[in-house]
Amino acid sequence: MTATPTTPLDALGDYSRRRIIELLTDGPRTVSQLQEAFTFSQPALSKHLRILRNAGLVDYDRIGRTHQYRLRGDILHNAASYLLQLHAFWNHKLDALGSTLDAIAAEEGDA
Amino acid sequence: MTATPTTPLDALGDYSRRRIIELLTDGPRTVSQLQEAFTFSQPALSKHLRILRNAGLVDYDRIGRTHQYRLRGDILHNAASYLLQLHAFWNHKLDALGSTLDAIAAEEGDA
DNA sequence: AGGAAATATAACTGAATAGTTATGCATTTG
DNA sequence: CAAATGCATAACTATTCAGTTATATTTCCT
Numbered sequence: 158m159t160a161t162p163t164t165p166l167d168a169l170g171d172y173s174r175r176r177i178i179e180l181l182t183d184g185p186r187t188v189s190q191l192q193e194a195f196t197f198s199q200p201a202l203s204k205h206l207r208i209l210r211n212a213g214l215v216d217y218d219r220i221g222r223t224h225q226y227r228l229r230g231d232i233l234h235n236a237a238s239y240l241l242q243l244h245a246f247w248n249h250k251l252d253a254l255g256s257t258l259d260a261i262a263a264e265e266g267d268a
Numbered sequence: 269m270t271a272t273p274t275t276p277l278d279a280l281g282d283y284s285r286r287r288i289i290e291l292l293t294d295g296p297r298t299v300s301q302l303q304e305a306f307t308f309s310q311p312a313l314s315k316h317l318r319i320l321r322n323a324g325l326v327d328y329d330r331i332g333r334t335h336q337y338r339l340r341g342d343i344l345h346n347a348a349s350y351l352l353q354l355h356a357f358w359n360h361k362l363d364a365l366g367s368t369l370d371a372i373a374a375e376e377g378d379a
Numbered sequence: 380a381g382g383a384a385a386t387a388t389a390a391c392t393g394a395a396t397a398g399t400t401a402t403g404c405a406t407t408t409g
Numbered sequence: 410c411a412a413a414t415g416c417a418t419a420a421c422t423a424t425t426c427a428g429t430t431a432t433a434t435t436t437c438c439t
Contacts, residue, residue: 169351170281171397182358188416201398203417222406222415228358237351240280244344247293251341282427299386312428314387333385333436 165236168212173197174205178228181215185227276347279323284308285316289339292326296338 168174173195180186180194192202206226209215213232217224279285284306291297291305303313317337320326324343328335 164283166277166286167281167283170278172275172278173397175277178354182354182361184361189414197397198399199416200400200418204397207417219405224416230355230358230362233351233355233358237348237355240344240348240351243289243293244341244348247339247341247344250293250295284427300384308428309430310386311388311430315427318387330435335386 163208163211165212165214165232166239168208168214169236171205171208174209177202177205177209178214178233181226181228185218185225187220187223187225189223191226274319274322276323276325276343277350279319279325280347282316282319285320288313288316288320289325289344292337292339296329296336298331298334298336300334302337 169178176194177191180191188199188202188206191206192199195202206215206217210217214229214236215226216229217226219225280289287305288302291302299310299313299317302317303310306313317326317328321328325340325347326337327340328337330336
């Protein structure tokens with residue numbers, strides 16, 4: 158229980174899965190269509206797709222006997238936003254550091 | 269050999285390493301300081317730091333006998349940008365799809 | 380100089396995981 | 410309806426990897 162769920166960034170920590178996501182940015186694709194881009198087996202692809210599904214990054218529509226996968230843009234955006242926030246926060250602290258150093262320099266100039 | 273090098277997103281695919289990055293957004297920290305936030309051993313932390321270094325996400329300055337780690341904001345930003353680009357590209361294709369559907373609807377309206 | 384502190388590396392272990400082949404299950408088609 | 414197609418799951422294997430303990434290295438302190 159409470160096994161930490163697969164997060165988008167966990168899922169994106171694999172090159173093959175990032176490639177799948179890249180392919181899906183070009184629009185929905187069936188499993189067979191995705192398969193053409195890879196050398197590994199179809200079950201291997203299905204496993205990657207399941208992981209991406211569990212992370213919320215993709216979803217699919219059944220169309221006849223095919224499964225057409227599509228990107229969940231909101232979830233991808235969330236992952237990007239998380240990293241951007243980290244960067245922004247870091248940047249902000251850098252600014253603060255700069256101000257502090259400036260203040261120190263000013264004080265030293267005073268003295 | 270050409271063993272695929274560790275990319276930032278590979279390195280970020282681990283919760284503990286994301287936590288390390290989060291801590292470093294607050295400013296540089298020595299290994300001992302980082303250690304306080306974790307329950308695992310010091311060598312485990314050193315291994316995570318090495319992976320983050322190999323990915324280019326962090327670097328450190330030797331200060332006496334301590335190593336003060338700091339975030340490499342540009343690399344973190346690169347990772348974020350990659351995901352943002354994926355999202356943007358997907359979004360663009362969605363727009364195109366929307367236009368196509370609009371065009372089809374317009375044609376059907378004509379007929 | 381000798382001991383303690385801070386960190387890295389080495390060697391090992393267990394668990395997670397990416398791959399495999401075999402099989403099951405719908406759905407379409409002849 | 411029988412065969413074939415598209416995909417998922419099961420069961421297994423090999424490798425990766427995150428953790429461990431033990432040790433080495435450098436620097437600081439007395």
